[in-house]
Amino acid sequence: MKITIIGLGSVGSAVATAVANTGLAHEIVLFDRDGVRARAAAEDLGHAAAFSYDIKITAVNNYRAIRGSEIVIIAAGANQKPGQTRTDLLHANAAVINDIVPRVMANVDSKNVKLIIVTNPLDVMVMLAQKISKLPASRVIGTGTMLDSARLRTILARQLSVSTQSINAYVLGEHGDSSMINWSSASIGGIDLNSFCRQTKISLPATTRKTIEHRVHNAAYEIIRGRGATWDGIAGAVADLVRCVVNDEKRILTVSLLDGVGDKAVAMSMPRIVGNSGVVAALCPKMSAEESAALRRSSRIIRKNFDTL
Numbered sequence: 001m002k003i004t005i006i007g008l009g010s011v012g013s014a015v016a017t018a019v020a021n022t023g024l025a026h027e028i029v030l031f032d033r034d035g036v037r038a039r040a041a042a043e044d045l046g047h048a049a050a051f052s053y054d055i056k057i058t059a060v061n062n063y064r065a066i067r068g069s070e071i072v073i074i075a076a077g078a079n080q081k082p083g084q085t086r087t088d089l090l091h092a093n094a095a096v097i098n099d100i101v102p103r104v105m106a107n108v109d110s111k112n113v114k115l116i117i118v119t120n121p122l123d124v125m126v127m128l129a130q131k132i133s134k135l136p137a138s139r140v141i142g143t144g145t146m147l148d149s150a151r152l153r154t155i156l157a158r159q160l161s162v163s164t165q166s167i168n169a170y171v172l173g174e175h176g177d178s179s180m181i182n183w184s185s186a187s188i189g190g191i192d193l194n195s196f197c198r199q200t201k202i203s204l205p206a207t208t209r210k211t212i213e214h215r216v217h218n219a220a221y222e223i224i225r226g227r228g229a230t231w232d233g234i235a236g237a238v239a240d241l242v243r244c245v246v247n248d249e250k251r252i253l254t255v256s257l258l259d260g261v262g263d264k265a266v267a268m269s270m271p272r273i274v275g276n277s278g279v280v281a282a283l284c285p286k287m288s289a290e291e292s293a294a295l296r297r298s299s300r301i302i303r304k305n306f307d308t309l
């Protein structure tokens with residue numbers, strides 16, 4: 001499969017490595033408005049690939065060369081500087097999506113292509129990319145809260161002394177400050193979280209849950225403070241999403257996708273079944289009244305931000 005990555009900064013470069021390491025692409029095309037950076041990334045990645053898979057990796061300086069791509073990953077645009085929120089990037093990155101998406105669409109097969117959006121503020125960028133591309137919503141997929149859910153599972157795994165693989169626990173709503181932890185549907189090996197805690201005599205009181213929420217919400221800020229940007233976590237999320245699509249795995253991932261029509265339409269993360277044709281079904285997990293209210297609030301924030309564009 002031919003996969004294009006647009007934007008070869010910290011995130012795009014890490015995504016390129018992670019996608020190459022899936023072994024699922026026969027060709028990876030890299031485009032950045034900074035051609036020197038894209039060429040250097042292609043060169044470096046090509047050397048790494050010599051130790052793993054035979055992949056053709058090329059940097060290109062025009063969009064015609066992305067023809068034949070079945071997946072286009074958009075990781076271009078401004079990132080958060082220390083202290084900035086994702087929403088602070090709204091107008092700058094809307095201009096980036098406005099620049100990139102029409103050029104992509106002029107060169108790909110609109111009946112088949114899947115766009116994977118990584119650029120922040122993620123959910124609004126998904127809405128904008130869908131609007132510009134006119135693709136079915138099911139094929140304009142944002143990584144959404146895949147990363148936030150991974151952060152939650154990692155913290156819970158340590159707290160509960162169990163593998164992340166055995167934890168089903170989701171962060172839903174905005175990939176941003178209003179995201180919501182769906183404690184009501186969390187389960188460990190098929191056992192609901194509260195029952196798991198009783199059986200293993202592990203205490204997870206409300207105060208601990210609040211601390212976990214705080215750590216999940218602030219993970220990106222902490223990483224940006226420490227290393228200037230985040231890239232490894234999101235690269236893992238994109239590679240996992242690519243695997244799910246290419247192999248038609250139909251796993252449940254908390255990706256962001258436009259739901260609804262007209263003024264009420266909003267893109268946000270819910271558990272969704274993802275396969276080769278994109279998102280094939282959206283699911284609604286068990287939620288407390290408080291969680292439902294938080295999700296509605298998150299949805300209103302995303303829509304309001306989109307309406308300012």
Ligand code: NAD
Nearest residue numbers: 007008009010011032033076077078079118119120229234
């Ligand atoms: P960066 O500044 O390191 O790189 C951005 C790259 O985009 C640069 O190479 C730049 O030349 C390129 N670019 C900008 N405008 C372009 C255009 N119109 N066409 C082609 N290329 C263009 O930033 P980064 O750290 O790699 O972050 C990229 C984006 O990913 C940011 O918006 C960041 O917030 C986002 N991000 C998302 C998640 C997530 O979970 N969705 C996680 C981390 C970062």
